[in-house]
Amino acid sequence: MKRHKSIVILSRDHQKGLMLAQLLKKNAPAYKGLPSDIEGKVKYAIDTFRSDLIIHFEDEEKILFPSAAGKSNECDQLINELIDEHKFFYEKIPSLVNSTELIDEMDLIGCKLEEHIRKEERILFNLIQEILSEDELKSVKSKIEESRKNSSKSCKTNAT
Numbered sequence: 001m002k003r004h005k006s007i008v009i010l011s012r013d014h015q016k017g018l019m020l021a022q023l024l025k026k027n028a029p030a031y032k033g034l035p036s037d038i039e040g041k042v043k044y045a046i047d048t049f050r051s052d053l054i055i056h057f058e059d060e061e062k063i064l065f066p067s068a069a070g071k072s073n074e075c076d077q078l079i080n081e082l083i084d085e086h087k088f089f090y091e092k093i094p095s096l097v098n099s100t101e102l103i104d105e106m107d108l109i110g111c112k113l114e115e116h117i118r119k120e121e122r123i124l125f126n127l128i129q130e131i132l133s134e135d136e137l138k139s140v141k142s143k144i145e146e147s148r149k150n151s152s153k154s155c156k157t158n159a160t
Contacts, residue, residue, distance in 0.1 A: 004125075004129045006138060006141035006144075007125055007128065007140065009059075009144050009145070010056065010059065010060065010064065010120075010144070011121065013056040014117045014120065016048065016052055017048075017052070017053065017113060018113075018114060018117055019031070019034070020044070020045060020048050020053075020113065021109075021111070021113040021114035021117065022114070023044065023045075024041060024045060024109050024110030024113070025106075025110035025111060025114075026106075038102060038103070038106075041106065042096045042097065045093055045106070045109070046093060046097065049093040049094065053093070055148070055151045057086045057089070059144050059148075060086075061083060061086065062147075063140055064128070065082070067128075067132060067136055067139065067140050068127075068128050068131060071131045071132070072127070072131055074127065075127050075128070078119070078123060078127070079124075081119075082116070082119070085116045088112060089109070089112075089113065089116075092108070
């Protein structure tokens with residue numbers, strides 16, 4: 001199913017998330033422009049989490065999920081699973097710096113992140129496109145765009 005323009009931003013985020021997932025897995029091949037050493041991968045994972053995944057999760061939890069909540073039991077169950085998975089990433093990615101089982105932890109995060117993204121892309125996003133009206137989808141798009149504008153402004157403010 002073609003991705004509706006209202007959630008294209010979230011799908012683009014998933015591309016970066018999938019790259020991170022692959023990078024963290026055991027025996028990951030070298031990717032041009034990305035770290036290949038363990039310390040570099042951990043730093044990249046934490047930086048990507050802070051700069052990209054947090055805003056992505058927040059947009060899903062504060063905008064996308066509420067717009068679809070209550071529309072179908074299947075969607076509600078899926079949203080609850082995805083929120084639990086977000087909690088896993090909030091806990092596990094920052095804790096990589098203190099891990100004593102770093103390679104196994106990275107592999108677990110990489111596998112779960114890929115599975116999570118595939119679930120959103122293949123199941124949730126298709127379901128949302130079926131159950132939300134065009135007006136609801138437009139509202140989602142507008143709110144996500146506004147969130148991203150505010151996010152980039154706050155990042156610039158914090159950097160100065």
